[in-house]
Amino acid sequence: xxxxxxxxxxxxxxxxxxxxxxxxxxxxxxxxxxxxxxxxxxxxxxxxxxxxxxxxxxxxxxxxxxxxxxxxxxxxxxxxxxxxxxxxxxxxxxxxxxxxxxxxxxxxxxxxxxxxxxxxxxxxxxxxxxxx
Amino acid sequence: xxxxxxxxxxxxxxxxxxxxxxxxxxxxxxxxxxxxxxxxxxxxxxxxxxxxxxxxxxxxxxxxxxxxxxxxxxxxxxxxxxxxxxxxxxxxxxxxxxxxxxxxxxxxxxxxxxxxxxxxxxxxxxxxxxxx
DNA sequence: GCTAGTGATATAGTTAACTATAACAGTATA
DNA sequence: TATACTGTTATAGTTAACTATATCACTAGC
Numbered sequence: 001x002x003x004x005x006x007x008x009x010x011x012x013x014x015x016x017x018x019x020x021x022x023x024x025x026x027x028x029x030x031x032x033x034x035x036x037x038x039x040x041x042x043x044x045x046x047x048x049x050x051x052x053x054x055x056x057x058x059x060x061x062x063x064x065x066x067x068x069x070x071x072x073x074x075x076x077x078x079x080x081x082x083x084x085x086x087x088x089x090x091x092x093x094x095x096x097x098x099x100x101x102x103x104x105x106x107x108x109x110x111x112x113x114x115x116x117x118x119x120x121x122x123x124x125x126x127x128x129x130x131x132x
Numbered sequence: 133x134x135x136x137x138x139x140x141x142x143x144x145x146x147x148x149x150x151x152x153x154x155x156x157x158x159x160x161x162x163x164x165x166x167x168x169x170x171x172x173x174x175x176x177x178x179x180x181x182x183x184x185x186x187x188x189x190x191x192x193x194x195x196x197x198x199x200x201x202x203x204x205x206x207x208x209x210x211x212x213x214x215x216x217x218x219x220x221x222x223x224x225x226x227x228x229x230x231x232x233x234x235x236x237x238x239x240x241x242x243x244x245x246x247x248x249x250x251x252x253x254x255x256x257x258x259x260x261x262x263x264x
Numbered sequence: 265g266c267t268a269g270t271g272a273t274a275t276a277g278t279t280a281a282c283t284a285t286a287a288c289a290g291t292a293t294a
Numbered sequence: 295t296a297t298a299c300t301g302t303t304a305t306a307g308t309t310a311a312c313t314a315t316a317t318c319a320c321t322a323g324c
Contacts, residue, residue, distance in 0.1 A: 011310085012311080026237060047312085105158060143280085188301090270319100276315090281308100291300070294297080
């Protein structure tokens with residue numbers, strides 16, 4: 001229904017892939033479950049079905065999902081554990097270092113961000129002393 | 133020298149913009165300083181100079197940088213404070229919620245993320261219980 | 265067999281990102 | 295003036311992402 005679904009910082013098909021990954025990790029989609037049909041998703045988010053298919057094919061390539069023509073696409077056995085390993089490694093190696101650097105650069109306190117609510121207002125002044 | 137400089141998750145010109153922003157925040161580039169010339173950067177990273185220019189133009193549009201034809205591009209007064217405000221807001225509103233959700237989803241512990249190097253090996257078992 | 269639901273493939277067009285190459289325009293300095 | 299730096303504009307081509315439309319292929323249920 002909403003169309004502010006998409007982030008301009010990443011292609012839609014990858015965001016679709018990430019959305020399904022999140023659902024698997026959150027236990028919303030369990031092993032053996034069918035994932036929302038290509039055509040349904042395409043209609044719901046008003047996106048071309050080829051774009052959805054492309055996102056889903058990524059999951060097939062990652063062995064997370066199996067496609068059964070005429071039936072649908074289904075979560076593979078072991079998908080969640082596979083993800084917990086792979087995504088952790090990817091996150092720690094590729095994303096977190098960058099994010100962590102940004103946090104330090106902005107003078108934000110990691111502890112504040114990690115504990116409690118993410119919405120807490122940072123009342124820090126915007127005046128900081130440069131590094132050297 | 134290295135050509136593994138670029139992340140496929142974001143266009144080069146935006147990564148170039150972010151790189152300069154980081155240098156300003158880190159105090160490597162101070163107000164009044166010239167930033168590395170379009171052509172130099174293009175040559176060093178083996179990228180088209182138009183791509184570099186596009187990244188730099190973003191900074192001009194953000195009032196962070198001023199262009200002087202024949203001389204170079206220079207960091208504006210107040211650039212750093214402007215950034216500390218704007219980038220904090222952007223980060224907290226757009227990036228952090230997504231990252232935070234990922235962290236929880238992967239069952240990563242704040243201590244793991246904060247201590248020492250981000251490269252520490254996560255020895256957690258890949259077995260977790262789903263949400264519901 | 266028919267219908268309605270699945271995924272898959274084919275064709276073609278638009279746009280944004282990036283590229284190569286060339287030329288233009290301003291400034292500093294020898 | 296000549297040279298060597300700056301940024302800027304113009305032209306044109308490639309690729310990836312996304313789109314629209316249509317068609318094929320398979321499965322389940324009536």
